[in-house]
Amino acid sequence: MFAKSLVVFVCVGILTGFLFGIYLLDVKNTSQLVYVEGSSLSIVTEKSDFKKGEEIKIKIINSGTTPLTFSDSSYGLRITGLSGMLMYSPTSAQVISNLEPKEEIEFVWRQIKNDGEPILEGLYKIYVKGIDDKENKVEKSITINIWK
Numbered sequence: 001m002f003a004k005s006l007v008v009f010v011c012v013g014i015l016t017g018f019l020f021g022i023y024l025l026d027v028k029n030t031s032q033l034v035y036v037e038g039s040s041l042s043i044v045t046e047k048s049d050f051k052k053g054e055e056i057k058i059k060i061i062n063s064g065t066t067p068l069t070f071s072d073s074s075y076g077l078r079i080t081g082l083s084g085m086l087m088y089s090p091t092s093a094q095v096i097s098n099l100e101p102k103e104e105i106e107f108v109w110r111q112i113k114n115d116g117e118p119i120l121e122g123l124y125k126i127y128v129k130g131i132d133d134k135e136n137k138v139e140k141s142i143t144i145n146i147w148k
Contacts, residue, residue, distance in 0.1 A: 033063060035102070039132035040064035041140040049145045052121055056109045056144070060128050062099040068130040068138055070097040075105055076129040082143070087113050087124065099130070111146065121146050 033042045042063040050056055060075050062068050070076045074092035081087055090107060099105065111119050127141040 033061060035063045036065075038064050039066050039068065039134075039136060039138045041068065041128055041130060041138050043126050043128055043140050043142045045126070045142070045144060048143070049147060050111075052146055052148055053111060053118070056111065058107045058109060058126060059104050060099070060107070061104040062101050064132075064138075065101050066132050066134075067101065068099045068132055070099070070130045073097050074107075075099070076127075077107055078127045078129075079109060080125050080127060082123050082125060087119060089114065119146065121148055 033044050034040075040063040042059075042061040044059040044061060046057060058077065060077065071094075072092040073095050074090040075097055077090055078086060079088040088109060113119055123143055123145055125141050125143050127139070129137060129139045132138050
């Protein structure tokens with residue numbers, strides 16, 4: 001029949017693959033929205049991997065229990081490369097904006113830089129910054145991938 005060592009190695013491989021799969025499933029949990037007590041911001045996109053040229057819908061959600069204030073009408077939204085170089089920020093008026101608890105605002109990014117040029121494939125960081133009612137900074141960022 002089969003050698004004992006072959007059966008042992010196959011069983012160990014199957015068990016290792018199963019455990020590694022469970023580990024990756026737990027680590028790759030892409031839940032971006034968690035409501036908490038206190039000050040909190042969440043950034044939600046429909047997925048984390050996008051095709052080049054695809055519209056990206058970005059929701060900024062006050063996921064805390066305190067109101068948040070932003071210094072402009074873009075709600076502090078910035079999209080940068082991983083190096084920190086600013087790629088895009090919505091045109092905004094210098095108007096103070098507020099988000100009440102569980103309130104959300106949506107932006108659409110068409111993968112165009114501030115200078116009007118399309119972006120390249122790669123990793124980008126979506127970053128939002130606001131201030132809570134105790135004048136503390138509340139920040140959140142997520143990373144997205146843009147592929148061909």
